[in-house]
Amino acid sequence: MTGDFTRDFERPVMHLNQKITQPLIFASLIVFSWVVCSPVAAQGNLKGENQKSQNSRGKQNRKKKKPPAEFKWVNPLTKNDKEVGSLVKHDTFKSLSLQVDVGYCIYLPPQYDSDNFKGKRFPVVYYLHGGRPGSERKSIRLVSEIDKHMATKKVSPMIYVFVNGGPVSHYNMPNDPQAQGADIFIKELIPHIDATYRTIAERKGRGLEGFSQGGRGTARLMFRYPELFCSAAPGGGGHATEKKISENNGAESDKLKFSAGDNTWDLARGYAAGRDGKTAKRRLRILVYVGSEGFNYENNLQWMEHLTSLKIEHQKLIVPGAKHSAMEIYQKQGLDIMKFHAANFRVDE
Numbered sequence: 001m002t003g004d005f006t007r008d009f010e011r012p013v014m015h016l017n018q019k020i021t022q023p024l025i026f027a028s029l030i031v032f033s034w035v036v037c038s039p040v041a042a043q044g045n046l047k048g049e050n051q052k053s054q055n056s057r058g059k060q061n062r063k064k065k066k067p068p069a070e071f072k073w074v075n076p077l078t079k080n081d082k083e084v085g086s087l088v089k090h091d092t093f094k095s096l097s098l099q100v101d102v103g104y105c106i107y108l109p110p111q112y113d114s115d116n117f118k119g120k121r122f123p124v125v126y127y128l129h130g131g132r133p134g135s136e137r138k139s140i141r142l143v144s145e146i147d148k149h150m151a152t153k154k155v156s157p158m159i160y161v162f163v164n165g166g167p168v169s170h171y172n173m174p175n176d177p178q179a180q181g182a183d184i185f186i187k188e189l190i191p192h193i194d195a196t197y198r199t200i201a202e203r204k205g206r207g208l209e210g211f212s213q214g215g216r217g218t219a220r221l222m223f224r225y226p227e228l229f230c231s232a233a234p235g236g237g238g239h240a241t242e243k244k245i246s247e248n249n250g251a252e253s254d255k256l257k258f259s260a261g262d263n264t265w266d267l268a269r270g271y272a273a274g275r276d277g278k279t280a281k282r283r284l285r286i287l288v289y290v291g292s293e294g295f296n297y298e299n300n301l302q303w304m305e306h307l308t309s310l311k312i313e314h315q316k317l318i319v320p321g322a323k324h325s326a327m328e329i330y331q332k333q334g335l336d337i338m339k340f341h342a343a344n345f346r347v348d349e
Helices: 002-037 039-063 140-151 181-196 213-224 239-247 264-272 275-281 297-309 326-344
Strands: 088-095 100-107 124-128 159-163 206-211 231-235 285-291 315-319
Touching: 088 181, 100 140, 100 181, 124 181, 124 213, 140 159, 140 326, 159 181, 181 213, 206 213, 206 326, 213 231, 213 239, 213 264, 231 326, 239 264, 239 297, 264 297, 285 297, 285 326, 315 326
Parallel strands: 124 159, 124 206, 206 231, 231 285, 285 315
Antiparallel strands: 088 100, 100 159
8 A cells, every 4th residue: 555655656656747847947038038039138249249340459459550640741632622722832942960951830820912911921830740750741730720811811921930840840850860850940931931921031021830749849949948939838748748758857758869958848837937038128029828628738837837926928829628639729719819920920020
C-alpha cells in the first residue's frame, strides 16, 4: 500500500511539474522575444551600434587629421576670396634679408583715388592675423566690415595692411634666419608700404592690431616699438601661453623656444620701466578687446590686471556673447575698434 501510495503521489507531482514547466518555458520565450525585439531593446542596441560607429568615426577622424599647412611667404588671392577680392589688392616686395618675395594684402579706402583726396596721405592700420604658420590672406574677410564703415563715412578713411607673420606667426625665432617674421614686418614691410602708397609715414599715422596669435604679436610688438605706433589694439590674445613662455625662460613647449623676455608679460614690464627711454616719449594708446564667450576671455582679464598693476594705461572692450572669432567681434563692434584708431591718429590737414 505504501508503495502504491508513493507511486500514486509521485505520478501526479510529475504531471504537475510538466504542466507548470511547459507554460513557464513558453512564457520565458515570449519575454525574451519582447526584450530582444522591443523598441526599448532596439534603442539600446542602436545606441550600442551608434557608439561603435562614433568610435569608428573618431578613429577615422584621427587618422584623417590634416598635417600643418605648408608655409609660404607669398599667398595670392584665390577664388575663395571672391567676397572681398574686389576690395583688397595682393602684392609683394623683395625682402633684402631673405632674398625672396614676401606677400601682403592691402585695403585702400574709397577716398584714396577720389578727386577730393588727390595727393592726400592716409593713416595705416597694420593687421596681424591669427594662427600659425603665417599667411597674408588669413584675416582679409574682415575687409567686408571695414569697407562697410568706410563707405558710410562712419569713420575717417584709413588704409589696412594685412601682414604675413612668417613661419611662426609674428615671432623672431632664435638661430633661424628664415623665420624672422617680426623683423620682416617691422624693418621691411613698413618701409615698403610708406614708399609705395600715400601713407602718413610717421608714428602719428600708424596703428597696430591683431587677433588671437595676432593679438599676442600686437602686444609684443607695440611694447618693443612704441616709437612706431600711436595706437595698438591687441585682441583675444593667448596671454596664458605668453605667461608660460615668460615663466619657462622662453619655452612654449619642448619643441618651441623663443628668446627670453620676448613675451607679452615681460615686455609690458620693460615698457613700464621705460626701457631705452622710449616709454617716456612714446606713450601708447592701447585698446584690449576680447569676446565674453571666447576661450581666451579669462586670461585677457588677467593680463589686463597685469597692465593695471604696472600702471600701463589701456582701454578695455568686452564684446558680449562673442566667441573666439575676429569676424564675429568685427560684426558686433568693429566700428568701435576702428574709431579707436581714428581718434588716436594725428592726421595733418
